[in-house]
Amino acid sequence: MFRVYKSLSRKYKKNLKSFYIVQPTTWARISLDFMNAVVSPKFAKKIRYIHSLSELAKFVPLTQIDIPPAVYEYNLRYEDKITLPSSINYDENKHLMFGVPLEVLMGAEGENGLPRVVRDCVTYLRAEGMQVEGVFRRSPASTLLRQAKEAYDRGNPINLSDYGVHMAAVLLKMFFNELPVSIFPVQTYDVLKQIQGKQHYLGRIEFIRNSIFPLLSPASIILFQYVCSLLHEVSKYKDVNLMTAYNLAVMFAPNLVHSGNPILDVSMCILSRTNEKSGGGVGLLMKLAIEHFDLMFEGYEPRNRIRDVSESGTISMSSSMSGSIDSSDTPISTPGTSSPPKYPSLRKVRSLAAITTLSISGSGSDFFRVGAGVEISGVKVQGMVSKSQPTTPYSDLPGSPASMASIDELRRAIPWIS
CATH class of the missing domain: 1.10.555.10 (Rho GTPase activation protein)
Incomplete structure (x- = not known):
């Protein structure tokens, strides 16, 4: 009380309308009443004792306050759920995040952007959760989880760093779990x-x-x-x-x-x-x-x-549908390993059909069919390939152009057949 009183200049003390103290203990109220006579009787008249966050919401815009988790947890002693007063300036359905159809949150084509809770959780997990053991496996305290979920549904600002990585991971899973229509119906x-x-x-x-x-x-x-x-x-x-x-x-x-x-x-x-x-x-x-x-x-x-997601979460609709693949030859690096697994080089594959028509032709056979579009040394190749004939030139393969390249070169270009 003394620290707050001293931190305010005379201008703010004079213009201060009300000073709210939320969930004071009996001892705190006795101490404050005693100090009021010493500090300033005028200032003491501006002090209001509030017993719950629902009561506080009647006087201040609660949805604009980042409430610490400890306050939510303590508030459970007084009420099970925070209730906001009816107001023309507050639309509860506008802020709901959980249990709402994706088309309502994101728009039919996703034009409204990603839901806030998903965007917040993914951003925080990318920054803080990559190396946390058991991420997506461990669960936080159920009481805090419920309070965080309700805070998102009210539209309260949430600082996930106050809750931790496991809270963000579980909130993300909970969002998907409570969709009225699941991702895979x-x-x-x-x-x-x-x-x-x-x-x-x-x-x-x-x-x-x-x-x-x-x-x-x-x-x-x-x-x-x-x-x-x-x-x-x-x-x-x-x-x-x-x-x-x-x-x-x-x-x-x-x-x-x-x-x-x-x-x-x-x-x-x-x-x-x-x-x-x-x-x-x-x-x-x-x-x-x-x-x-x-x-x-x-x-x-x-x-x-x-x-193209912007800071506000809006998604650009400028992209066009494409089924082509154009990926880098550089292998994906895996932290903690010196030699990550070799992924197929896709620069040589000019269409999705070229990569996906590579399949085993017959049960128990070691023959593979290579779709049109695979290039070796600038020469497009297609036809039947046998793993047991590593020196067979392409010119001997049905439908292949004249080329003296061997099956070994094909293996180097398409490593998943080796």
């Missing part, structure tokens, strides 16, 4: 189950891009891609945070489905640790999106939109 389940039938990860990615993504709304694609980019970055620090692509997929996939049938939803999210080819459709898709983020989303329109 029940109508997509039959198509999602077909992912397991594809034998090669490239074939799975092609199937996802061509058969599953078109079933999702534009807002769902934008949001899903934005979060997958974060999870992809988190997985690069797996040696530190212990969150591999498998672990992240296991923790996040259940939040992307809710058909009303828990058993069915669980079956869609199952992942096998020993057999990477088996599992539920959503679990497999999630793991692929984290491990091969660039292949999954390269050239896809929503990714270009995400790059």
Whole structure:
């Protein structure tokens, strides 16, 4: 009380209308009443004791105050939920974040930008959560989680650094879990189950891009891609945070489905640790999106939109749909490892068809079909390739141009067939 009184100049003391003290203890009130006679009786008349944040909201615009977590927690002694007074200047539905359809939050085409809670959580996790052990696996205190969620729904400013990394991660999962229509609706389940039938990860990615993504709304694609980019970055620090692509997929996939049938939803999210080819459709898709983020989303329109997100969260609509792939030859670097896994060089692939038509031709065969568009030393190549004939020249392959390059060169250009 003395510190506050001394910190105010005479001008502010004179013009001060009210001085609110929230949730004072009995001892604090007795002490303040005693000091009022010493400090200033006029100043003492301006002091008001407030017992809860709901009561405070009647006098000050509570949604403009960044309230510390400790205050929220202490306020639970007096009320279970903060209630704001009815006002023509406050529209509760305008601020709701959780349990609201994506088309309402983002617009039919995502033109309204990313939801504030998603943008805040992803930004904070990128800055502070990459190397935190167990991120997306550990949970914060349930009481604080509820208070943080309600604060977002009221429109209060939230400083996530006051709550910590695990709070931001759980808020992000909770946002997806409470969507009225999940990212992967029940109508997509039959198509999602077909992912397991594809034998090669490239074939799975092609199937996802061509058969599953078109079933999702534009807002769902934008949001899903934005979060997958974060999870992809988190997985690069797996040696530190212990969150591999498998672990992240296991923790996040259940939040992307809710058909009303828990058993069915669980079956869609199952992942096998020993057999990477088996599992539920959503679990497999999630793991692929984290491990091969660039292949999954390269050239896809929503990714270009995400790059144009401004500080306000508005998304530019200037990008056009493109299915081409044009990625760098530089391997993706993984923190904590000196030699990251070699990803396919995609500069030599001129179309999506060229990369995804590479498939095994027949059960048990070591023959591969190379789609048109793959270039070796400036020469386009297509035809049948056998791994057991490493010296076969391209001129001997059906449909290939005259060239003396060997299958070994093809392997160097397309390393996933070796």
